[in-house]
Amino acid sequence: MKADSVISHIPRLRRYARALVGDAARADDLVQDTLERACQKWSLWRAPAAGTDADEHKALRSWLLTLMHNLYANQWRQTGRAQTVDLDDVLDMGHDPTPQMGLRLDLERALALLTPAAREVLLLVGMEQFSYAEAAEMLGVPVGTVMSRLARAREQLRCLMEGDAVRGASLKVVK
Template sequence: MNIDAAIVHIPRLRRYARALAGDAALADDLVQDTLERACQKWALWRPPAAASADQVQKALRSWLLTLMHNLYANQWQQSARHRTVELDETMDPVHDPTAKLALQLDLERALAMLAPQAREVLLLIGMEQFSYGETAQMLGVPVGTVMSRLSRAREQLRRLMEGERAATTVLRAVK
C-alpha cells in the first residue's frame, strides 16, 4: 500500500475538517497538515491482517481521521491559550454562498458553540457514520465516554437550535 491510497479519502477528510473548523481555509490547512503527517508516519500504519480491500480502506480512513482529530485537538489547545474566538453574527456559510437558509446558519452557529469534544463525537457518529466503538478508538476514549458526550452534545444542540440559552439566563429582580 502506498500514500496514493489516501487520496481517495480527501473528500471525507475535507468534509470532517470543515465541520470541525467551521472555516474553509482552516479546514484546508487541517487536511493538508493531516496528509503531511500521514506521509511522515506512513511506515507506522499497518492494514488489518487478512482484511478485504474494503476493510483496508475503512481502516485507512479511520487512521487518517484519527490523525486529523489529534492535529485539530493540538491546534485548538494552542489557539485557546493565545486568543479567544467570538462567533461573528454576520457569518455567511462559505461552503454554500448561494443559499442563505436561516436553519443552515443556525445549525452552523450551534455546532460552533459546542465544546470541541462534543462536536467531534457528534460529527464522527452523525455525519461520518462511524460506530461508537470506532469513534472511541479514533478519539482514544472509552465507549461510555463517547455515548455520554454524544448524548450531551445532542441535547445541547437541540437547546441551541430551539433558542434556549441556558448559560445566558436573565435574572429578574423580585420586589
C-alpha cells in the same frame, strides 16, 4: 500504502475538518497538516491482517481521521482556547438564496457553540457514521465517554436549534 488510496479520502477529510473548525481556510490547513503527518508516519499504518479491500479502506480512513483529531487537539491546546467564527461578519443575513439556508446557518452556529470534544463526537458519529467503538478508538477515550458526550452534545444542539438556553448551564443557588 498507495497514494491513490489516501487521495480518495481527501473529500471526506475536508468535510470533517470544515465541520470541526468552522472555517474553510483553517480546515484546508488542517487537512494539509494531516496529509503531511500521514506521509511522515506511513510506516506506522498497518492494514487489517485478514481484511478485504473495503476493510483496508475503512481502516485507512479511521487512521487519517485519528491523525486529524490529534492534530486538531494539539492545535486547540496550543491556542489555549477554541477559536470561533462570527458568521454574522462572514455572511450577509439579509440574503437568503435558498429556503433551507437559514436552517443550515443556524446549525453551523450551533455546532460552533459546542465544546470541541462534543463537536468531535457528534461529527464522527452523526456525520461520518462511525460506530461508538470506532469513534472511541479514534478519540482515545472509552466507549462510555463517547456515549455520554454524544448524548450531551445532541441535547445542547437541540436546545440551541430550538432557541432554548442550554440545559446544564444553570447556576446553583447558595444562601
